[in-house]
Amino acid sequence: MRELNEKGKLAKAAARKLAVLSTSVKDKALLSMADALENSAEYIIGENKKDIEAGRESGLREGLIDRLMLNADRISGIAEGLRQIAALPDPIGEAVSRVKRPNGLKITKVRVPLGVIGIIYEARPNVTADAAGLCVKSGNAVILRGGKEAFSSNMAIVKVMQEAGYAAGLPEGSINLVENTTRESSTALMRLNEYLDVIIPRGGAGLIKAVVENATVPAIETGTGNCHVYVDESADLDMAKNIVINAKTQRPSVCNAEEKLLVHEKIAAEFLPSMLKELSERGVEIVGDERCRALWSEAEAATEDDWYTEYLELKIGVKVVGSVDEAIAHINKYNSGHSEAIVTSSYQNAQKFLDEVDAAAVYVNASTRFTDGFEFGFGAEIGISTQKTHARGPMGLRELTSTKYIIEGSGQIR
């Protein structure tokens, strides 16, 4: 695809320069882009209106229209995000380790940019600015491929950022947006090995699956979260109730929200009726196994599919288990490797759960909603990796870097 080859070539050339660009120039560019976005709010909102109208015409549901919509406040929020990125420490050049070998060689492992990062995302135009900002700060060139629903908004944001960023000293070609928003351009980007060093999909299960199936560029899977909270027999039940309400209802549409509740049989009769009443009152639809339904007759029967499903809405699957081991086995079978929590007062069960549950983030006595780059103190987030290579869990600036070894000698040979 010609557009991708051209943009790939530009991005790769820019990446060489970005890799050695000083932090002060990168930060100046980020601040300048932030100001430019605010100063161009009227233009961006005008372009955004085109997307909103097209979305309404094509019958996009209101939730997506809302995600798509930009106003002055949201644009200020996006600009503020770029200023926060500028304020973060630059990961590039940081030494990860240094050794002096017996033969006198000094071997230093140094953080360097990945190179060119491809990002495929869906409807939210704020991702455009956010992802570009994170890539610039970490010295990477970026090729963005946003959803067609946000096309005019993305074009406008990128145009403003390019003009301001390049004027402030970023190499031309640092920030690129793919204008072809067909499925073919998405697939071609995943296979652009000549120019791309990594591809990061940000979106739903369908997009992630397409990347796993089709990408030849190294990919980082993000964001599917079939998260469980297990309430152990020794749990503080008030704490458990607070955590479940928070994890399930505070923001049900995000990947770190709770989707399943496992409860130890010894406390099920005491805990579940009031817990499920509370969830019901908050509008949560409940499906459960037989033992759950015996305690809460309004629950529909959960299917095998339910245990695998990330609902992303006010719905929860509930199961009664006989032991912490059964809870762990269930989680390790059905989870998506995102965030899992135990509520317990037992030291042994807490240790067992932390050791044996296979997920990016494993909690004792806290809500799964904390799996987030900001909550973890990274100051930024490009996504949450649910795979085990490269990075796992919330990805901040460091996770957008690679390393290289620099070896300083005085004539050593083998």
Added chain:
Amino acid sequence: MRELNEKGKLAKAAARKLAVLSTSVKDKALLSMADALENSAEYIIGENKKDIEAGRESGLREGLIDRLMLNADRISGIAEGLRQIAALPDPIGEAVSRVKRPNGLKITKVRVPLGVIGIIYEARPNVTADAAGLCVKSGNAVILRGGKEAFSSNMAIVKVMQEAGYAAGLPEGSINLVENTTRESSTALMRLNEYLDVIIPRGGAGLIKAVVENATVPAIETGTGNCHVYVDESADLDMAKNIVINAKTQRPSVCNAEEKLLVHEKIAAEFLPSMLKELSERGVEIVGDERCRALWSEAEAATEDDWYTEYLELKIGVKVVGSVDEAIAHINKYNSGHSEAIVTSSYQNAQKFLDEVDAAAVYVNASTRFTDGFEFGFGAEIGISTQKTHARGPMGLRELTSTKYIIEGSGQIR
């Protein structure tokens, strides 16, 4: 493919147990497997003979026959390798970082195994024991898929290791060898996403390319090395000569051997004739650009293909360049991201080269031959990554791990 599904299932179940197995059991198993290999040397050599005979019949060239051949000494060498792995520190459970957040959450990033590792390799049966040993120590289950040329040898080694290892407490299913050695089994293994967490190819450019093209499991590219030595105008020419001779001729068949020589024009007339005479006398075939050939008429003309080629034999491509910038641009265009060296006395040029050359290992005044897990002090090596995600450069035990975040709270909600 039924065999892969069965072994994948076994490996995944074993991986759960391996992840929490104590270091002492893993080390005991490694030592026990080492002893068993030595005690079964006669059996293994007998099986190896079948491969040697089949190889001779099918016309395998002597270099490959030699790589394939096992004798008592080589088996002791393999056993010694396992003992060395047993003596290394266990990377699992190591904390990478720990923070206490303002809300009281304690967030620890801990090393955990990757899970199930697939390794596709070619003719050398020592890789079988070596790779299995590294996976066991790092708490990973492994599915090995060796070349058909070494089939009987690999089967024998794996049988001995399984018996001794499982008797010493390794979970059954920790070590698996794919018995189907068709190309189909290799491709199916690269796509075994249900059970595999990562696939590592160890072999030539053809294998690496097949993995990049076909793998849906996250892959780590290893081993292609089109390595350059650039002799700067300010170089100590004796040092440069030693480094070039070592990097090119000490072991020309390995990935960290030099393939290209770049020489600054100001010292080319003084340096090249004696350098190339020395290489010629050592049997090195020389191809060069025009300016090289003007100084060394025996050199054939280098083609565009030559600059991209990893010869892995006594052959070198030589080019005269006008500046360190031209050398860097040439390297960044043609290299494979492995190991690159500058010989210089200029502080500025050394810094420039280290900053701007894009490779896993960048050297000043030392031979590229040091890019190796043992030389870097890791005590082991599964391969040398030439990609930028997950791991770059020599991969030891730590590079066979992932991380997980464990978050300890006291009821925190958002």
